[in-house]
Amino acid sequence: xxxxxxxxxxxxxxxxxxxxxxxxxxxxxxxxxxxxxxxxxxxxxxxxxxxxxxxxxxxxxxxxxxxxxxxxxxxxxxxxxxxxxxxxxxxxxxxxxxxxxxxxxxxxxxxxxxxxxxxxxxxxxxxxxxxxxxxxxxxxxxxxxxxxxxxxxxxxxxxxxxxxxxxxxxxxxxxxxxxxxx
Amino acid sequence: xxxxxxxxxxxxxxxxxxxxxxxxxxxxxxxxxxxxxxxxxxxxxxxxxxxxxxxxxxxxxxxxxxxxxxxxxxxxxxxxxxxxxxxxxxxxxxxxxxxxxxxxxxxxxxxxxxxxxxxxxxxxxxxxxxxxxxxxxxxxxxxxxxxxxxxxxxxxxxxxxxxxxxxxxxxxxxxxxxxxxxxxxxxxxxx
Numbered sequence: 001x002x003x004x005x006x007x008x009x010x011x012x013x014x015x016x017x018x019x020x021x022x023x024x025x026x027x028x029x030x031x032x033x034x035x036x037x038x039x040x041x042x043x044x045x046x047x048x049x050x051x052x053x054x055x056x057x058x059x060x061x062x063x064x065x066x067x068x069x070x071x072x073x074x075x076x077x078x079x080x081x082x083x084x085x086x087x088x089x090x091x092x093x094x095x096x097x098x099x100x101x102x103x104x105x106x107x108x109x110x111x112x113x114x115x116x117x118x119x120x121x122x123x124x125x126x127x128x129x130x131x132x133x134x135x136x137x138x139x140x141x142x143x144x145x146x147x148x149x150x151x152x153x154x155x156x157x158x159x160x161x162x163x164x165x166x167x168x169x170x171x172x173x174x175x176x177x178x179x180x181x182x
Numbered sequence: 183x184x185x186x187x188x189x190x191x192x193x194x195x196x197x198x199x200x201x202x203x204x205x206x207x208x209x210x211x212x213x214x215x216x217x218x219x220x221x222x223x224x225x226x227x228x229x230x231x232x233x234x235x236x237x238x239x240x241x242x243x244x245x246x247x248x249x250x251x252x253x254x255x256x257x258x259x260x261x262x263x264x265x266x267x268x269x270x271x272x273x274x275x276x277x278x279x280x281x282x283x284x285x286x287x288x289x290x291x292x293x294x295x296x297x298x299x300x301x302x303x304x305x306x307x308x309x310x311x312x313x314x315x316x317x318x319x320x321x322x323x324x325x326x327x328x329x330x331x332x333x334x335x336x337x338x339x340x341x342x343x344x345x346x347x348x349x350x351x352x353x354x355x356x357x358x359x360x361x362x363x364x365x366x367x368x369x370x371x372x373x
Contacts, residue, residue, distance in 0.1 A: 085330050087351045117345050119337040120329070128351055 024157065027164075030074070030100070031153040032062035037073035039093060042080025044107040047139040056142040061149050070096040075152075078131075081109035082122045094129040100163040102152055105131045107139050114138060130162035184209045184278040190230065191280070195221055200285075210281040215293040218284055222299045225271060225280070233280070237270035239296070239306035241314040245340040264288035267316055269296060269303070292317035295324075313338035 038048060051058050058064055067073040070093045082090060105125050108114035111134040113123035125131055132155060135148045155161055188202050188209045198217030203210045213221050225233045244264055263285035272279040284293050295318035297304040307318045308327040315336035318324055333348050
């Protein structure tokens with residue numbers, strides 16, 4: 001498997017080098033070294049453990065290393081139901097993560113609130129922070145999680161993550177303002 | 183199963199027991215709220231009772247007797263009790279159990295706290311206060327336990343709107359549908 005993987009990554013690198021998008025080399029590196037912050041609140045955590053365990057082995061995609069400090073991570077996995085009371089904590093964790101950062105909503109509760117449509121459950125974590133990839137399922141199969149991770153990797157490579165787009169927008173605004181100043 | 187407990191309780195406090203009932207081996211005594219503290223203390227301290235294990239404390243909202251939005255009618259009046267607070271007790275020593283129920287009117291949902299009799303009821307009564315707004319007089323620390331201080335209303339009351347949310351934070355870049363705005367006030371807020 002190690003050989004396959006290195007071949008895959010070399011092919012991937014060759015593909016992007018062939019398109020001569022050298023400015024996107026950092027993105028190519030980032031997508032294979034996602035450091036996960038597992039924000040695990042509910043039963044989806046079991047599936048998250050399954051994904052991380054050797055059978056499904058999220059390490060194949062370079063995202064195997066959960067960091068329990070938001071300052072050392074760039075992928076926020078919201079695994080489980082988010083209550084309204086947790087909203088400020090979730091927003092704070094997201095704000096503490098270093099740029100650029102990405103968010104995966106793991107399961108229907110984190111995506112839409114799921115079957116909790118009541119006073120205490122937040123109707124999706126995207127009410128508080130921007131979410132890049134939503135995974136349906138209650139809980140999702142590990143294959144769905146890996147699929148979502150690959151979608152997120154493509155998005156990172158293309159520079160279409162929420163935080164990447166926000167950085168670009170901020171840079172454009174800043175440069176426009178500096179032009180105005182001159 | 184615990185009929186002898188009911189009989190002893192009725193004999194000891196003939197004025198405090200409104201009525202008794204028994205269903206599915208669960209004996210229940212409806213107690214006047216003025217006498218609740220005395221009854222509970224006696225149930226704990228009397229050697230023949232020795233209720234040493236408080237099981238749970240919760241509340242029932244009987245709002246079905248008054249349909250939401252309908253005016254006061256002969257089916258419902260101010261004096262008809264809306265809430266029933268339940269205390270389930272158990273005796274490990276004597277292997278018997280009993281449930282105390284206290285009926286409370288809607289406009290005055292308060293009763294004496296049993297947190298001093300059984301400390302395990304401390305958090306249970308806080309939860310009952312949190313979800314139903316029952317005031318427990320003499321409770322050492324009657325604050326919300328699950329919900330946040332900013333929450334308005336009591337969500338497990340039957341007239342709380344089913345999907346009404348009270349968010350603490352929201353992204354400021356989301357479009358807001360004014361009809362579904364989370365901050366839209368509801369009639370029941372004024373209670």
